[in-house]
Amino acid sequence: MFHTIIVAGNIGRDPEMRYTPSGVAVTSFSVASSRQYSNAQGQAVKETIWFRVSCWSKLAEYANTYLKKGNKVLIEGRLVPDTTTGGPRIWNRSDGTTSASYEINAVTIRSLATRSESEGTANNSSGFPEYSEPSIEEDDIPF
Numbered sequence: 384m385f386h387t388i389i390v391a392g393n394i395g396r397d398p399e400m401r402y403t404p405s406g407v408a409v410t411s412f413s414v415a416s417s418r419q420y421s422n423a424q425g426q427a428v429k430e431t432i433w434f435r436v437s438c439w440s441k442l443a444e445y446a447n448t449y450l451k452k453g454n455k456v457l458i459e460g461r462l463v464p465d466t467t468t469g470g471p472r473i474w475n476r477s478d479g480t481t482s483a484s485y486e487i488n489a490v491t492i493r494s495l496a497t498r499s500e501s502e503g504t505a506n507n508s509s510g511f512p513e514y515s516e517p518s519i520e521e522d523d524i525p526f
Contacts, residue, residue, distance in 0.1 A: 392416035
C-alpha cells in the first residue's frame with residue numbers, strides 16, 4: 384500500500400539540522416497551512432493547521448541550506464502516525480486545551496515564492512531549487 388500527503392504553507396521556524404549516531408543528517412521544521420472561509424453567519428473564519436516536517440540525508444542538507452522562516456513551500460511526503468494512537472499526536476497545551484500535531488516525512492520540497500518575492504536573491508526565479516529524493520524504479524523493488 385502507498386500514501387502521500389501534499390501540504391502548501393509557510394515555514395514557521397528556521398530548519399534545525401542534526402545528525403543520527405550513524406552520521407545521517409536529519410532536518411526538522413514546521414509548516415503552517417491556512418485557509419479562510421465564511422461560516423453560516425457570514426463571519427470570516429481563519430483556520431490554521433501546523434505540520435512538523437522531517438527530512439533525511441541529502442534532502443535534510445538541502446532544507447538546511449535553502450529554507451528559512453516565512454518561505455512559502457509545497458511539501459510532499461508521508462504522514463507519520465503516532466505509534467500509540469495511529470493518528471495525530473494528541474497533547475495538552477499549557478492552558479489545558481487539547482491539541483493535535485501532524486508529522487510529515489518529506490520526500491519533495493518546492494518553493495511557492497513569486498518572482499517578486501525572490502528577486503534579489505542568488506537563487507533561481509522560483510525562490511530556491513527544487514529537490515526530490517530519487518525515485519525507486521520498479522526493477523529495484525526486491526519483491
